[in-house]
Amino acid sequence: MSRFSEHRLLIAILGIPVLLSVGLPLLADLNALPLPAVGALMLGTVALPFVLLHILSWTPWVERIVPILHRDLPGTTGGQSNGLRIVLDPEYTARWFLEHELEHTRRTWRWTFLGKWVIKQSERGRIWWEAVAYAAGVNAGRPLDEAARAMSGHRYDFDVTEDEARAAISRHL
Numbered sequence: 001m002s003r004f005s006e007h008r009l010l011i012a013i014l015g016i017p018v019l020l021s022v023g024l025p026l027l028a029d030l031n032a033l034p035l036p037a038v039g040a041l042m043l044g045t046v047a048l049p050f051v052l053l054h055i056l057s058w059t060p061w062v063e064r065i066v067p068i069l070h071r072d073l074p075g076t077t078g079g080q081s082n083g084l085r086i087v088l089d090p091e092y093t094a095r096w097f098l099e100h101e102l103e104h105t106r107r108t109w110r111w112t113f114l115g116k117w118v119i120k121q122s123e124r125g126r127i128w129w130e131a132v133a134y135a136a137g138v139n140a141g142r143p144l145d146e147a148a149r150a151m152s153g154h155r156y157d158f159d160v161t162e163d164e165a166r167a168a169i170s171r172h173l
């Protein structure tokens with residue numbers, strides 16, 4: 001599957017509510033429907049892409065769907081992800097860097113973006129968010145000590161020592 005079609009797949013998933021919200025009123029006279037039905041229809045339309053992404057997050061498809069771009073990322077730990085795309089620094093070629101960002105993507109889809117925002121409101125949540133991603137990297141072959149060093153050494157919006165980072169990552173191995 002080419003990169004281009006991967007982008008198209010994600011756009012299709014997220015574009016469904018737009019198409020439905022434009023198409024449904026054309027197909028059905030919403031005024032003829034009872035108000036709760038219209039409400040349920042609109043809610044379902046908005047919720048659909050999030051439900052689809054949530055379901056996909058449990059499948060190996062995440063890697064095939066999310067666009068993965070390569071460009072220099074100075075001052076990062078090698079990658080970035082926001083749930084809609086992954087950016088990897090070409091210098092960070094080890095598989096575990098991609099696994100880290102894929103785990104962030106999976107969790108973002110699973111928690112439907114809004115849940116991610118809620119989780120990241122607390123320091124405990126932010127530490128957990130990174131620990132599960134570092135654990136995915138360790139499961140892909142990254143040495144635990146190296147992962148703990150990276151997690152404690154990078155300037156995240158939380159403070160953990162190397163020992164605390166190692167313990168947090170270990171909980172998810």
Ligand SMILES: [Zn+2]
Pocket residue numbers: 100104130133
């Ligand atoms: Zn991360």
